[in-house]
Amino acid sequence: MNKIREKKQLSETVFLMRVEAPLIARERKAGQFIILQLCEDFGERIPLTIADADPAAGTITLIFQAVGKTTKKLALMNAGEKIAALVGPLGTPTHIENFGTVVCVGGGIGVAPLHPIAQAMKAAGNKVIIIMGARNRELLILENEMRAIADELIICTDDGSVGRKCLVTEPLKELCEQDPKPDLAVAIGPPVMMKFCAETTRPYSVPTQVSLNTIMVDGTGMCGGCRVTVGDETKFVCVDGPEFDGHLVDFDNMINRLSSYKKQEAHSCKIGLEGDSQ
Amino acid sequence: MTHLSPEQLAQAAIRTLEKTSETLTPKERMAIPAQEMPTQDPAERRSNMNEVALGYSPEQARAEALRCLQCKTAPCIAGCPVGIDIPGFIQAIADGDNKKAIDIIKIDSLLPAVCGRVCPQETQCQAPCTVGKVLKSVDKAVNIGRLERYVADWERENRLIEIPAIKPDTGKKVGIIGTGPAGLTVAADIRREGHDVTLFEAFHKPGGVMVYGIPEFRLPKAIVQQEIDALTAMGCELKTNFVIGRTRKIQDLLDEDGFDALFIGTGAGLPRFMNIEGENLVGVYSANEYLTRSNLMRAYDKQRADTPIFDSEKVAVLGGGNVAMDAARTAVRLGAKEVHLIYRRTEVEMPARVEEVHHAKEEGVIFHMLENPKRILSDEKGWVNGIECLRYELGEPDDSGRRRPIAIEGSEFEIDLDTVIVAIGNDSNPLIRQTTPGLETNKWGNIVADENGKSSIDRIYAGGDIVLGAATVILAMGEGRKAAAAMNEMLANI
Ligand SMILES: Cc1cc2nc3c(=O)[nH]c(=O)nc-3n(C[C@H](O)[C@H](O)[C@H](O)COP(=O)(O)OP(=O)(O)OC[C@H]3O[C@@H](n4cnc5c(N)ncnc54)[C@H](O)[C@@H]3O)c2cc1C
Ligand SMILES: Cc1cc2nc3c(=O)[nH]c(=O)nc-3n(C[C@H](O)[C@H](O)[C@H](O)COP(=O)(O)OP(=O)(O)OC[C@H]3O[C@@H](n4cnc5c(N)ncnc54)[C@H](O)[C@@H]3O)c2cc1C
Ligand code: SF4
Ligand code: SF4
């Protein structure tokens, strides 16, 4: 049981929670995630990135978008209530070193998992350029936090309500065309966005890391449900990842696998909205 | 074969007992018919998760016990990996003393209700049984496992299970990683000596494969839970949602958290795939994932569970072991109209328990022997819509002594499907190995341990599937007992 210490609503569908988890707060590194469950008998296990941690206070920060059954139920919980099960830190931490110039690209909720990585890249001495994208001003999260880290911050929205009116791939391409070009790109967001970021950097041979958000069950390498094709190999996102070389990931297959339970989820979402499941 | 109801089987046993005299000659004993296990009607059980085998009636148990010849040499004992005094406990059942029977079993086995259900008896204790030999069929051997289950269930149902006596506190602390049969056994044996015991489990529920892999219809979860409850009643501490190697590392437990010794029983939880085309399509599962979704996450209970599972119409299960049978029979229960089990050798070579194969056939699983998939086919959206297979024939024996299957060129054919479940085995999970410098493993990634279960690092022991490779519940338990004995001795001397 892990107590929620603090809850904040960041946008219409995005929430921040600070949760008690002293051992995880102490061990976690940038790029790692947890799996949580709201009921140990019938609840589903969902992965969320550790967006931040405070080892002294014994808390970790989760930032999530209410998209389906479990995240919507979680969004209804409040400070003081307890999450039934929370396990981690899972996954292989991000490889952090001084690469030189690192472009961090975050789309939508992807800005949350990007934050600890940008922070660690900065701490390792990199020049950090951050590109943040969202559909509109309302949906933009962690702007201040990212501004505090970035040597340069570029904001893009689909409707131009703040920053440039374009997709994140546009400034990314401009940066790749500069001389010297960036030494590394890190892209986290919806799979389609990551796919196009990887396509953007490919002609310039800028190494591009992506963080994959496949469907998971155990998160320890036991089930293979999270597997993706990377190059010619099958990899398990929960233990081999979540980060991979974006130029090698078969995004189309991954996007397909994410839709495995569309039918069942559409049904359970409605149940959630009728509010009979709390 | 027509299905006989439990009542019919119980009545038959009563009639048999009426005909038997007080003193039986060996010939008369062997004339007593082997008692069939009462089961749920196949037509009914196809659509429920309840246990299939219902257990002997008291009369059946007595009739079966009377079949035992009480052989002086007792070859059956040598067939049991933990050496239970089989004639001893069977005699007690014949004498009507169930309490004595279960006490005899418990000298050597801590999980009789589980092993009585899932042991591959036909290759272990029942294989060398004299009765089976004389009657020229292992199927006619004394049904030792069923009798073991009978007394274990009798003890539980009559609430006679006692918490073992615990010796005074020693102040020493032992950590046990993994709560499968190996870990649970070690916990009980070490706690009894008065040591402090903490169990760590990665999942939210303890029990290992007994809970996430083996389905309810073969091993009810309540039976495993009772073993866990006994451990907590003994004062063992249980930490679920705790991944060793991630939440804490082995070295931290020893150096910082004050553990005097550790036992690693993390099982063989890394699914193998076949590396054929189409294996990552939507609709392809590992058996581990399929079974975990259904069992542990209870996806079969569609009304209540949040975890989804495919609504499959036509399923292929690839493999021929217990895992494959469990996956196939689960698919039947989840509503699949056709379930094909595809195995590249013949039924004789199939490693699954005979009883499981028999039950799967009764439930309508379609067996394809000497066939093997070449690639998995999909529609234009990347969803499975079929499988292409090759026919095989048996050639010369290979290293394992089994005749090697050889593909028949040009024999390709297709089956229409929407789901494929890969059940070709498990390797060991690398997490502990990768995070514990100095821990020796072999080329398959299994932890190397000596005959006492001691690993290459002092104070760290290991046992069960993580040492043996994917094996059995009884072997995991047996290894656990050996390791616990060595650990208790080591702890007494520090
Ligand atoms: C390593 C990792 C880290 C993650 N970190 C975060 C995070 O920090 N914040 C956050 O909001 N989300 C994160 N996700 C995604 C998050 O796990 C899913 O949004 C969540 O599982 C959805 O569960 P649900 O029951 O609410 O929705 P469901 O009812 O299961 O699904 C609702 C909709 O979301 C889609 N969906 C389902 N699973 C995923 C998924 N894994 N990724 C994307 N879409 C999905 C479905 O196709 C469906 O359309 C992460 C995923 C992974 C694998
Ligand atoms: C589907 C299926 C059917 C089977 N049927 C039979 C049968 O009929 N008869 C039979 O005898 N055997 C059967 N087996 C085999 C049998 O279940 C195993 O041999 C036995 O369970 C092994 O026991 P164990 O204690 O070594 O490990 P497991 O039962 O595998 O338990 C290991 C536990 O350790 C946990 N763990 C792993 N890593 C970590 C970590 N880093 N930190 C914390 N916890 C961790 C796991 O979550 C798990 O709970 C079957 C196996 C499967 C998969
Ligand atoms: S534990 Fe298994 S092998 Fe041993 S007697 Fe019981 S059923 Fe037979
Ligand atoms: S071998 Fe068979 S008949 Fe002989 S003692 Fe063992 S169980 Fe009884």
Ligand code: FES
């Ligand atoms: S989530 Fe099960 S192996 Fe990755």
